[in-house]
Amino acid sequence: MKIKTKMVDDVAVIIPHGKLMGPPDTEDLHNEVKSLLGEGVKKFVIDLGHVKWMNSLGVGALMGSFASIKNAGGTLKLSAMTEKVRSVMLIMQLVKVFETFETYQDAVESFK
Amino acid sequence: MVSIPTRKEIETLQQENEKLRTTVTELSVLNDIAIAISSSQSLDKIIDLIVQKCIRYFSVEQAAVLLLEQKDKKDRFRTLVRRADQSRFTLPYRLNDLLTGWMIKNRKPLLINDFENDSRFPCPESPIAIHSLLCVPLMLKGNMTGLICLFNKKDAGLFTEQELRLLSIIASESAQVIENARLLETEKEYLRTREELRMAASIQRELLPKEIPQLPNYEMAAINIPARTVSGDYYDFVLLSENQIAFCLGDVSGKGMPAALLTANLQATLRSQIFLKNPPAKCLAYSNTLLFNNTSAxxxxTLFYGVIDTADHTLSFCNAGHDPPYLLSTLGRMRRLKSGGIVLGFLSDFAYSEEDISLEKGDVLFLFSDGVTEAMNPAEKEFSEERLEQVLQELRENSAREIIDTVLSEIRQHMAGANQADDITMVVIKRIN
Structure with a gap:
């Protein structure tokens, strides 16, 4: 899995590519978040548009990232969930906790 | 007639003699070490023997064998010193690092007789004075597996090229023996782990209900098939009174041992709540907080928890982010049981909701884990909810046990020999009267 990160103003947009189904990919994602937090970033968007499939460990990585960001006083939003990922998030009722957007541009805009 | 050798010839002969003597000494040293280290299978003993023999034969103050362990396959420099002979002295941390780094980079013998002035190894804080040093890599099939290092030739002596050659031969002889001992250790460790895993699996099987309680007018059946030795799924049945039964099916994130440990924790947590006879939503709210406090983010x-009262045939349930179970009625209806809330262990505090429904004669409750719907065939096509629903529609009239057996055989047929990637768990409860 590849993780691309770009800064749009003061918002970090993290875009994982591939499957989010356990280590090392899930750890890489959480580590990316932690390293950005270390640089002082507070606003995050994880764009899931290129995540083909995600299992419970993938969801766990999102939850771990959410907790790390929240503990640092930051905010995490999600964007571009595929139908498969959305259905997992719906079943787990995580859509009640994660703010989600159609595109990462929408998510970035919502921070303004 | 015997010719009298000239002075030059005598000198040459003496030199040859000296060479021969050295070679014989070298060979006996090598032979001695070879015999010694091949007499043991213990890695510690082998390393200790090499160190002791080297100190004696090379007449040095200290010797050390460092073994390297490659932590990261992609980055061969991220290598750690796994073991060093510490019986006599400890290498200063920084020197240890510098020396290992130099050897990994250069992979060739190193001979220094003027250590204090060697700019490659600046160690001002060194607690032991090092004057001379001889270090050779342990090489195996092109990989560096460790190094042998000698420090301080006694009586202010100097290391020679000949000694460097001898130590190199010792290193090349030892490398394979050390590797064999290391492999043997790894194998023992593996066998120990496998035994522990086997025991964990047996403990876990004991945690599942040995017998499913039987209540009048109801049939109950359950199955749990772990994908690996241990499972991240579990189910439970607890009789609360003569006409009340609590049951659940849960799925912990991840697989294998970490998931199994958390499963045991979840079960203990939930059981402590179940016996308090709190309503399902309260039960899961408390369990959620307890689990949140016990686990990382x-x-x-995910867990479905329900209580059936057989006196008035009501089901009270709370679904914490689990794949919604099916309720099949004899009239052909099929509904999913979703009321509840978020997965357990993520938020410290969450207000779960619950729902009460009445069970009619012939109603079938089908609980399952995602290992059922996500079971894949060799082409990575999932069994799917659609297929599960089709199968269930056909099974309304069957007994609880038949429903489980048939669904399982349908899944197996779909998988067509493909590896089971996730734990498969099912619970079926049917009101028969």
Missing amino acids: EKFA
């Missing part, structure tokens, strides 16, 4: 569990 990325660990969670």
Whole structure:
């Protein structure tokens, strides 16, 4: 899995590519978040548009990232969930906790 | 007639003699070490023997064998010193690092007789004075597996090229023996782990209900097939009174041992709540907080928990982010049981909701884990909810046990020999009267 990160103003947009189904990919994602937090970033968007499939460990990585960001006083939003990922998030009722957007541009805009 | 050798010839002969003597000494040293280290299978003993023999034969103050362990396959420099002979002295941390780094980079013998002035190894803080040093890599099939290092030739002596050659031969002889001992250790460790895993699996099987309680007018059946030795799924049945039964099916994030440990924790947590006879939503709210406090943020569990009262045939349930179970009625209806809330262990505090429904004669409750719907065939096509629903529609009239057996055989047929990637768990409860 590849993780691309770009800064749009003061918002970090993290875009994982591939499957989010356990280590090392899930750890890489959480580590990316932690390293950005270390640089002082507070606003995050994880764009899931290129995540083909995600299992419970993938969801766990999102939850771990959410907790790390929240503990640092930051905010995490999600964007571009595929139908498969959305259905997992719906079943787990995580859509009640994660703010989600159609595109990462929408998510970035919502921070303004 | 015997010719009298000239002075030059005598000198040459003496030199040859000296060479021969050295070679014989070298060979006996090598032979001695070879015999010694091949007499043991213990890695510690072998390393200790090499160190002791080297100190004696090379007449040095200290010797050390460092073994390297490659932590990261992609980055061969991220290598750690796994073991050093510490019986006599400890290498200063920084020197240890510098020396290992130099050897990994250069992979060739190193001979220094003027250590204090060697700019490659600046160690001002060194607690032991090092004057001379001889170091050779342990090489195996082109990989560096460790190094042998000698420090301080006694009586202010100097290391020679000949000694460097001898130590190199010792290193090349030892490398394979050390590797064999290391492999043997790894194998023992593996066998120990496998035994522990086997025991964990047996403990876990004991945690599942040995017998499913039987209540009048109801049939109950359950199955749990772990994908690996241990499972991240579990189910439970607890009789609360003569006409009340609590049951659940949960799935902990992840697989294998970490998931199994968390499963045991979840079960203990939930059982402590179940026996308090709190309503399902309260039960899961408390369990959620307890689990949140006991786990890191990325660990969670999905769980369906219900209580059936056989006196008035009501089901009270709370679904914490689990794949919604099916309720099949004899009239052909099929509904999913979703009321509840978020997965357990993610938020410290969550207000779960619950729902009460009445069970009619012939109603079938089908609980399952995602290992059922996500079971894949060799072409990575999932069994799917659609297929599960089709199968269930056909099974309304069957007994609880038949429903489980048939669904399982349908899944197996779909998988067509493909590896089971996730734990498969099912619970079926049917009101028969």
